[in-house]
Amino acid sequence: MAKGAVLVASALCILAFAGFAHCHDEVFTVEGKVYCDTCRLQFVTKFSQFLAGATVQLECRDRQDCNNVTYSVESLTDANGHYGLPVYGDHEGEICEVTLVSSPDPECSEPTTERARVSLTKNSGITSDCRYANYLGFLKTDPIPECLEVLRELALFS
Numbered sequence: 001m002a003k004g005a006v007l008v009a010s011a012l013c014i015l016a017f018a019g020f021a022h023c024h025d026e027v028f029t030v031e032g033k034v035y036c037d038t039c040r041l042q043f044v045t046k047f048s049q050f051l052a053g054a055t056v057q058l059e060c061r062d063r064q065d066c067n068n069v070t071y072s073v074e075s076l077t078d079a080n081g082h083y084g085l086p087v088y089g090d091h092e093g094e095i096c097e098v099t100l101v102s103s104p105d106p107e108c109s110e111p112t113t114e115r116a117r118v119s120l121t122k123n124s125g126i127t128s129d130c131r132y133a134n135y136l137g138f139l140k141t142d143p144i145p146e147c148l149e150v151l152r153e154l155a156l157f158s
């Protein structure tokens with residue numbers, strides 16, 4: 001993701017969560033979005049739709065022992081496909097990833113195998129309490145016809 005977008009996202013996040021974050025130590029908010037990948041391309045296109053009511057899960061596992069789940073939380077996306085997951089404690093030495101759990105749309109419910117990894121420690125050089133996860137998409141069963149246009153554009157510019 002472009003650095004500018006991450007900075008803007010972090011700034012918005014700080015503003016939104018300033019009141020909440022100030023009264024706790026070691027509280028992170030993991031934010032991201034879930035979309036319907038209408039073209040089954042595994043990235044956001046102009047025909048992608050953000051999905052409301054999708055379930056995502058964040059899990060942290062010990063770096064040495066992947067069966068040791070140290071933190072787990074689930075959330076639903078809002079009307080804009082956006083979620084915000086609260087995380088307590090510092091998770092240095094752990095691998096924390098957001099994954100898709102379920103989609104509200106039966107036509108768009110095949111989860112991508114992608115995981116959005118986030119670093120949840122103050123010792124990562126990021127001072128903000130907000131972590132922005134990569135977008136995650138469910139694949140639409142049948143790609144929409146408009147995707148041909150996207151594919152044509154990709155062919156032109158690659």
Ligand SMILES: *[C@@H]1O[C@H](CO)[C@@H](O)[C@H](O)[C@H]1NC(C)=O
Nearest residue numbers: 062063065068069070093094
């Ligand atoms: C699980 O991982 C946490 C964090 O790394 C560690 O503190 C804890 O001792 C581990 N538990 C077990 C049973 O290995």
